[in-house]
Amino acid sequence: MPNTKSALKELRKSERRRQRNRMIRTRARTFVKYARQAIAQADLEAARKAIQEACRELDQAARKGVIHKNTAARLKSRLMQQFNRTFRPVQVTVSA
Numbered sequence: 001m002p003n004t005k006s007a008l009k010e011l012r013k014s015e016r017r018r019q020r021n022r023m024i025r026t027r028a029r030t031f032v033k034y035a036r037q038a039i040a041q042a043d044l045e046a047a048r049k050a051i052q053e054a055c056r057e058l059d060q061a062a063r064k065g066v067i068h069k070n071t072a073a074r075l076k077s078r079l080m081q082q083f084n085r086t087f088r089p090v091q092v093t094v095s096a
Contacts, residue, residue, distance in 0.1 A: 024066045028057040035079055039086050047087070051079050 002008040035050040062072035
C-alpha cells in the first residue's frame with residue numbers, strides 16, 4: 001500500500017492508464033485476428049477491408065504509446081506479406 005497521498009494518487013492514475021492501455025491493445029489484437037481470419041478464408045474484399053481496419057487500430061495504439069511504433073510496423077508488414085502470399089500468384093520469369 002502507498003505510504004503518501006501522492007503515491008496513492010499515482011497508484012490510481014497508473015490503474016486508469018493500465019485499464020485504458022489494455023482496452024486499446026486488446027482492440028488492436030482483435031482486428032489483427034479478424035484480418036488473419038479473412039486472409040485464411042481467401043476472401044479478397046473482406047481481407048482488404050480487415051487489413052485496413054487492423055492497420056488503423058495498430059497505428060492508433062502506437063500513436064497513444066500503448067505499443068511501440070516498430071511493433072505496429074512489424075505487425076502490419078506481416079499482415080501484408082500474408083495477404084500478398086495468398087492473393088498474388090508467384091510470377092516466374094523465363095530467362096532467354
